[in-house]
Amino acid sequence: MSLALIGMLAFASCTKEKAGGTFTFSGKVQKGPFVTGTTITVNELNTSLGQTGKAFTSSITSDDGSFGLSNVEMESNLALLSANGFYYNEVLGQLSSAQITLQALADLNNEETVNVNVLTHITKARIEKLVADGLSFGDAKRKAESEFQDFLGVTDHFNQGFEQMSIATSGDFNAMLLAFSVILQRPSNFLEVVPTLPAELTWLMTNLSTDFADNGAVDSEALVDTLLYNISLQDQLYIRHHLEDYYSGLGLNVEIPDFESYITMFQAAHQEVVADFTYPDEASPAPQLGPGGEVPNILVKDATQFDGEQAYVVAAIAPLGKTLKVKVTGNVHPDMSLNNGWSVTDQADGFTIEAQRHNELVSLLVRFSSDSKDGTATIEYYEDSETPTFTKQISWTGGWGF
Secondary structure, three states, X not given: OOHHHHHHHHHHXXXXXXXXXXXXXXXXXEOOEEOOOOEEEEEEEOOOOOEEEEEEEEEOOOOOOEEXXXXXXXXXXXXXXXEEEOEEEOOOOEEOOOOEEEEEEEEOOOOOEOOEEHHHHHHHHHHHHHHHOOOOHHHHHHHHHHHHHHXXXXXXXXXXXXXXXXXXXXXXXXXXXXHHHHHOOOOOOOOOOHHHHHHHHHHHHHHHHHHHHHHOOOOOHHHHHHHHHHHHHOOHHHHHHHHHHHHHHOOOOOOOOOHHHXXXXXXXXXXXXXXXXXXXOEEOOOHHHOOOOOEEEOOOOOOXXXXXXXXXXXXXXXXXXXXXEEEEEEOEEEEEEEEEOEEEEEEOOEEEEEEOOOOOEEEEEEEEOOOOOOEEEEEEXXXXXXXXXXXXXXXXXXXXXX
């Protein structure tokens, strides 16, 4: 090989490895979307992911979480992005009561979009550990992202980096991000609990990140159980509606991805699954309050005669990946103050309910009524079907008469 060729190759290698430059990029910060006023800090990093001391700041300019930085001059292509602010809680459908911090590690070479989200935040410590063990940043990032997809139960991995994902864009990889964002957040309607939810979220993310960092797995059963418990309380149809309404209020037409299927994948990977549609003989209309308070279930298929003066529930467990809708026609009245997981739609004579959770009990308190205190009703079951898969007639005596 000639000296001239050796020199050309050496020059090309040095050119390729040159890290510094002027960078312009934009992105979004999302749990749900962070809101205007959130501070964005960009710290320059060396190849060991240590901070060099050079930093740049920006802020979110729209309530959809958007930010941008232009003509940032750095001697390195590696950066740590940090965002601290309030966010839209997509589970509750309201702004958070306190600020949280999310971070992302990024290679700014050829990156026009760098999003900061819960996936970039959780995997940050694992990437740092792998780089400390000798991997390049790119290899460490790809390995950490692959490992975390394993934890989420995703068998067909995505090539997109976590910093490319957005909760308000179609695509399976975006659905995976939204699903994880959702299961991190515990729902609660208790006024004294809501202010503590951001701190609880920060605690959960910190512990997940620490557990995941050492070996690329979440070994704590308690942390997995916490995520499954969150799922057991969530109303997925309402979460979708919350996000659609929020973005619509901003004048944005977005497509919320199919996050529900990725929650199903997580449950299938970490939870014993129910194979068939199940209608327990008795159930509590408020199981989140603990054991006790069970009353008879009018959805038991062979049950047709009832005492009109007693309280009942409509309760079921739908298998993963299958829909369940029930239409009740007649003088049966739902008590919306004790609804645990059904989406309820009123109709002219009765109501229709749809399960918002899968592999988890959903229940709703109901009462009978008619002017004569006796009555009848029809119940239609739509088990993963657009047409009734089972229909029964029920009757009761001695109703409340309201």
